[in-house]
Amino acid sequence: MLIATPAKNCLACNKSVKGRTDKKFCDDYCRNAYNNRLKAEGNNLVRNINNALRKNRRILEEILTTNEKMTKVSRENLLQRGFQFKYFTHTYSNAKGNQYHFCYEYGYLALENNWCLVVKRREI
Numbered sequence: 001m002l003i004a005t006p007a008k009n010c011l012a013c014n015k016s017v018k019g020r021t022d023k024k025f026c027d028d029y030c031r032n033a034y035n036n037r038l039k040a041e042g043n044n045l046v047r048n049i050n051n052a053l054r055k056n057r058r059i060l061e062e063i064l065t066t067n068e069k070m071t072k073v074s075r076e077n078l079l080q081r082g083f084q085f086k087y088f089t090h091t092y093s094n095a096k097g098n099q100y101h102f103c104y105e106y107g108y109l110a111l112e113n114n115w116c117l118v119v120k121r122r123e124i
């Protein structure tokens with residue numbers, strides 16, 4: 001009895017792969033091409049997130065002028081400056097249970113009515 005094995009395609013070039021059923025690539029060339037592409041995508045992802053975090057930090061830094069330890073800003077204002085709320089380096093909860101989101105040493109606490117309290121910490 002002949003068991004039909006499903007046709008498998010190379011993950012790199014999408015041509016059908018002949019040989020062992022667990023084979024994923026035509027050859028080493030395709031394997032390397034595929035792995036390099038994955039690595040490049042990973043690098044891009046890391047770079048984009050790093051850029052977003054740095055931008056968030058810069059925005060908070062701009063809002064917090066040198067002499068102030070904290071200041072209020074509207075969420076809308078942050079968004080207009082290009083702040084991306086989904087990216088932060090860590091969170092901090094104070095004794096009252098208020099959770100701050102930080103981008104490096106700058107952070108914010110979400111307040112009522114879409115206001116944010118921007119703060120800077122010396123030690124992280």
Ligand SMILES: [Zn+2]
Pocket residue numbers: 010011012013014015025026027030
């Ligand atoms: Zn291939």
